[in-house]
Amino acid sequence: MSCNLLKGKKGIIFGALNEQSIAWKVAERAVEEGAEIVLTNTAVSIRMGTIGQLAEKCGTIVVPADATSVDDLSTLVDKAMEHFGGKFDFVLHSIGMSPNVRKGRTYDDLDYDYLAKTLDISAISFHKMIQVLRKKDALNEWGSIVALSYIAAQRTLYGYNDMADAKALLESIARSFGYIYGREKHVRINTVSQSPTPTTAGSGVLGLGDLMEFAESMSPLGNATAADCADYVLTLFSDLTRKVTMQNLYHDGGFSMMGMSRRAMRIYEKGMRFDDVVDNNYPFGKNEEQE
Numbered sequence: 001m002s003c004n005l006l007k008g009k010k011g012i013i014f015g016a017l018n019e020q021s022i023a024w025k026v027a028e029r030a031v032e033e034g035a036e037i038v039l040t041n042t043a044v045s046i047r048m049g050t051i052g053q054l055a056e057k058c059g060t061i062v063v064p065a066d067a068t069s070v071d072d073l074s075t076l077v078d079k080a081m082e083h084f085g086g087k088f089d090f091v092l093h094s095i096g097m098s099p100n101v102r103k104g105r106t107y108d109d110l111d112y113d114y115l116a117k118t119l120d121i122s123a124i125s126f127h128k129m130i131q132v133l134r135k136k137d138a139l140n141e142w143g144s145i146v147a148l149s150y151i152a153a154q155r156t157l158y159g160y161n162d163m164a165d166a167k168a169l170l171e172s173i174a175r176s177f178g179y180i181y182g183r184e185k186h187v188r189i190n191t192v193s194q195s196p197t198p199t200t201a202g203s204g205v206l207g208l209g210d211l212m213e214f215a216e217s218m219s220p221l222g223n224a225t226a227a228d229c230a231d232y233v234l235t236l237f238s239d240l241t242r243k244v245t246m247q248n249l250y251h252d253g254g255f256s257m258m259g260m261s262r263r264a265m266r267i268y269e270k271g272m273r274f275d276d277v278v279d280n281n282y283p284f285g286k287n288e289e290q291e
């Protein structure tokens with residue numbers, strides 16, 4: 001159902017790879033709500049994924065850009081301004097990748113070149129993007145920038161690896177730049193901390209299925225889907241949230257405030273006991289010390 005929440009607004013959406021992507025759902029909903037968008041992803045992801053179909057559906061263009069390249073970001077912003085005929089209103093950063101996770105390197109055996117890539121792609125790209133937008137004065141007053149995060153930035157969740165450090169940095173960038181851009185141009189910057197979600201990036205996380213089940217059993221409202229996330233992000237792009245900035249906003253069905261739920265307790269009681277887990281050397285991953 002459309003309420004024309006974003007009528008007259010324009011924005012760039014990073015990170016739609018395929019129909020499962022959170023950015024894909026945000027793009028579809030933004031257009032449904034009356035926005036004009038420009039889509040972007042890396043050249044490889046454009047080739048491997050199905051973003052072309054999304055662009056067709058949304059009646060827009062796809063501009064290739066590696067979000068770690070300031071030159072690419074600069075070209076992207078120029079092309080978006082050309083497409084929109086001037087400044088625009090919102091940007092979604094929906095980008096994450098860890099070569100350490102991909103190559104099975106555990107947190108106590110990180111490859112540091114990979115770690116630098118994890119941080120550059122998943123967090124520093126957010127800084128680069130905002131810096132380019134600000135230097136080009138590309139956003140209208142009261143614009144809105146959103147990036148997607150995960151609760152592993154605050155709490156240790158086994159298997160999230162160096163992405164936890166990347167998310168902590170991402171959230172810090174939202175605060176630091178949120179002050180500067182807010183004071184100068186009333187542009188707000190927030191992160192949305194989303195439930196585990198079955199996407200290409202999500203499936204890289206060790207034991208995503210179990211993690212989703214655990215989060216579902218702990219959250220009073222259940223896990224938030226990618227479509228739910230899109231609805232929430234739209235409110236942050238809309239004029240209804242003009243005074244919300246520098247926040248990490250949990251969109252997780254209540255998971256972040258829970259200690260233990262009855263459902264999770266029941267599963268624990270009926271299934272394995274702690275002693276079973278220890279005795280049976282339950283396979284938590286290839287490095288048992290990380291248990």
Ligand SMILES: NC(=O)c1ccc[n+]([C@@H]2O[C@H](COP(=O)([O-])OP(=O)(O)OC[C@H]3O[C@@H](n4cnc5c(N)ncnc54)[C@H](O)[C@@H]3O)[C@@H](O)[C@H]2O)c1
Pocket residue numbers: 014015016017018020021022023041042045065066067068093094095096097121148149150193194195196197198199200201202203
């Ligand atoms: N899936 C989950 O469980 C979950 C939970 C919380 C937060 N998030 C976050 O949501 C965001 C979107 O992920 P998703 O789950 O939709 O998965 P996804 O795999 O669909 O999206 C990740 C995107 O990042 C893009 N990307 C990777 N390297 C890039 C680069 N150098 N430049 C530009 N783009 C690049 C990929 O092409 C892809 O489109 C990520 O920040 C992710 O960490 C995901």
